[in-house]
Amino acid sequence: MTIRKFEDIQAWQLARGMTKRIYALTKQSKFSRDFGLKDQIRRAAGSSMHNIAEGFDAGSNKEFIRFLRYAKRSCTEVQSELYIALDETYITNEEFLAIYKNAAETKAAIHGFISYLKSYEQNKK
Numbered sequence: 001m002t003i004r005k006f007e008d009i010q011a012w013q014l015a016r017g018m019t020k021r022i023y024a025l026t027k028q029s030k031f032s033r034d035f036g037l038k039d040q041i042r043r044a045a046g047s048s049m050h051n052i053a054e055g056f057d058a059g060s061n062k063e064f065i066r067f068l069r070y071a072k073r074s075c076t077e078v079q080s081e082l083y084i085a086l087d088e089t090y091i092t093n094e095e096f097l098a099i100y101k102n103a104a105e106t107k108a109a110i111h112g113f114i115s116y117l118k119s120y121e122q123n124k125k
Helices: 010-025 035-056 061-087 093-124
Strands: none
Touching: 010 035, 010 061, 010 093, 035 061, 035 093, 061 093
């Protein structure tokens, strides 16, 4: 598959799905009233997809990889914040596990894409 636009990138698609799930989760009554955590986890989830999109237009694979690493770290931030939501009983264990897994899958896709871009750069030399 040829990537012509950032929406074609599997990691971006996964990050978008994760962000959609986070927004739905944070609309629940108890979670929705914790404005700080709600805002932070939404920003982290959105950051994962935004950094992939922004990196796509970075101009070089080296710069793109830098943005992909930011996106990956944002997924890790989502995972960490999920623990707070779980500990505060804003979410169930099942919700925690589902979105934690979604973030892990997104991170894995980003990691795979970074590896691909690095390999491509090395083969160009």
